[in-house]
Amino acid sequence: MIIGVPKEIKIGENRVGLTDASVQQLVLEGHTVYVEKDAGLGSRINNESYEKVGAKILNSASEVWSKSQMIVKVKEPLHSEYDLMREDLILYTYLHLAAEPKLTKALCDKKVKAMAYETIQEADGSLPLLIPMSEVAGRMATQVGATYLQKDRGGMGVLLGGVTGVERARVTIVGGGVVGINAAKMAVGLGADVIILDVNHKRLEYLDDVFQGRLHTLYSNRLNIEKAVIESHLVIGAVLVTGRKAPRLVTKDMVSRMMKGSVIVDVAVDQGGCIETCRPTSHTEPTYEVDGVIHYCVPNMPGAVARTSTYALNNATYKYCSMLARMGVEDAIARDKALYPGLNVYGGYVSYEPVARDLEMEYRPFKI
Secondary structure (H helix, E strand, C coil): CEEEECCCCCCCCCCCCCCHHHHHHHHHCCCEEEEECCCCHHHCCCHHHHHHCCCEEECCHHHHHHHCCEEECCCCCCHHHHHHCCCCCEEEECCCHHHCHHHHHHHHHHCCEEEEHHHCCCCCCCCCCCHHHHHHHHHHHHHHHHHHCCHHHCCCCCCCCCCCCCCCCEEEEECCCHHHHHHHHHHHHCCCEEEEEECCHHHHHHHHHHHCCCCEEEECCHHHHHHHHHCCCEEEECCCCCCCCCCCCECHHHHHCCCCCCEEEEHHHHHCCCECCCCCCCCCCCEEEECCEEEECCCCHHHHHHHHHHHHHHHHHHHHHHHHHHHHHHHHHHHCHHHHHHEEEECCEECCHHHHHHHCCCECCCCC
């Protein structure tokens, strides 16, 4: 198969779809790989590194898209890339279509075979391609929150872990999944006073066991969320409902009662956000204020640590990339059922039910 790797064009996105190591493996398997010139520079992979392992460097994105049977990206196509898509092209990337009605329509109109990293799901319910970036985003959320609590960044001037004789900062994490546990690891490690909320009692038991009393677990309901949020210096939104818009659990009223100079980091922003006052920002303008509370809502947070993120992502995506290249979408799904929920658009229709339901579009499941 002919595989293309265009340069990411989302603001502040420095990751790249394939590393040099992944390209080498695909070439050894007999595939042709085209990489757009300088696509890997943000992850410190230069053109020569790609050429050395057998990739062919092309000067423009249009060349890469037009010559390739499968496009491997990191983030969803932006409007300027819609015209580069065509019928039967395999698109393998993060899509988050529940928050992208225009992109979903474009994929349907172009009859692209769109495989979303975030909804590929193993039999045990795990999301193997979402986990590495959730780990990165969770750890970054605490790091970013600690930074914006500094007075020079507009915050109230609170050190997350405090010091001897001074109260520690209070951190509330809404959601105890992969993002939440990684945010908690960083916050606990820095010495903060941490609360984590979730609706899954078994998950709360697990968190209690893992952290051995070093944080507080609470069942996620309106009253507990409200009390925790308004008393916190840092609130991290870490809610995930696979393939669907995130539920708005933190209301505007709760935010209005938070301390001035406190910070919100909504990692769920790429699925619409779990905080009512959330709206997407970018790495160039990452924050805004609502009622004196700093909001950091960058959808592609891992792009700021691109080298770590690119290699971590490829460790997870390569397996399925190889299968899709070797077999095509249809045979790969027949071979590995984890790919079935990953197929979000096929034959001009939405083929993933949660997206179709959220966007009120026709759902036509792919028939194996």
